[in-house]
Amino acid sequence: MTLRILFIVITALLTVACASNKPQVNVDEQQNFADIETFFVKPPVNAVNQVLQNHLENKITQHLVLKGLTPATEDDADISVGYLPSTATKDDGTTLNLGLGTGSYGRSGGISLGSIFSIPVGEQVSFYQGLEIDIVKEGKFIYSASGSVELESKDSISVQAKLDELVEQLLEQYPTRR
Numbered sequence: 451m452t453l454r455i456l457f458i459v460i461t462a463l464l465t466v467a468c469a470s471n472k473p474q475v476n477v478d479e480q481q482n483f484a485d486i487e488t489f490f491v492k493p494p495v496n497a498v499n500q501v502l503q504n505h506l507e508n509k510i511t512q513h514l515v516l517k518g519l520t521p522a523t524e525d526d527a528d529i530s531v532g533y534l535p536s537t538a539t540k541d542d543g544t545t546l547n548l549g550l551g552t553g554s555y556g557r558s559g560g561i562s563l564g565s566i567f568s569i570p571v572g573e574q575v576s577f578y579q580g581l582e583i584d585i586v587k588e589g590k591f592i593y594s595a596s597g598s599v600e601l602e603s604k605d606s607i608s609v610q611a612k613l614d615e616l617v618e619q620l621l622e623q624y625p626t627r628r
Contacts, residue, residue: 473597473616475623481592483625488520489585490527494534505610506533509617510583518627529587535613536580538598577601579609581616585624595620 491507510531511521524530578598585593597620599612 473595473619475595475620476591476593477623477625478590478592481587483592484627486519486528486587486627488522488527489514489529489531490522490524491531491533492524494532501606502535502610502613506535506581506613506617509614510621513617513621514624517621517624529585529592532584532586534582534584536582536598538578538580540576540578577604579612579616581613581620583617583620593624595623 491510493503493507510533514531515521522528578600580596580598582596583594584591597616599616601608601612
């Protein structure tokens with residue numbers, strides 16, 4: 451019974467540890483963000499999906515407008531915003547290990563026979579959508595954020611919804627201009 455409780459506690463701790471997928475954000479502390487008024491969103495060099503690219507550019511634009519910035523052409527913008535979506539997989543195969551044994555202890559000594567069986571419980575592959583957003587001013591990075599979210603489904607609507615969440619998380623710490 452105590453092994454069962456220990457197994458449940460370890461499983462719960464691992465689940466909590468894996469669930470904390472906080473974005474990594476770096477901000478140039480020397481930069482005066484109040485001076486920045488306009489931005490231009492640059493598409494990634496290796497764009498694979500034009501619909502997804504347009505969606506990300508619109509979401510990034512919407513979020514920066516809410517922060518008080520104005521979209522501009524590449525030549526007129528104070529900052530350039532680049533982004534790079536990525537995907538990753540993680541194998542989550544687990545096995546159940548069972549130990550069987552017999553033993554005899556007493557005055558005549560001890561005998562112990564045992565063996566361990568390893569039974570695969572299920573192979574599972576988790577899919578992750580990653581995104582990095584970099585903001586550059588005059589050739590210098592002033593804001594960089596990256597993170598990922600686990601995808602429950604790989605259809606386009608689910609991916610777009612997860613990317614929307616991710617854009618909000620990554621640009622949440624960008625200073626508001628007001």
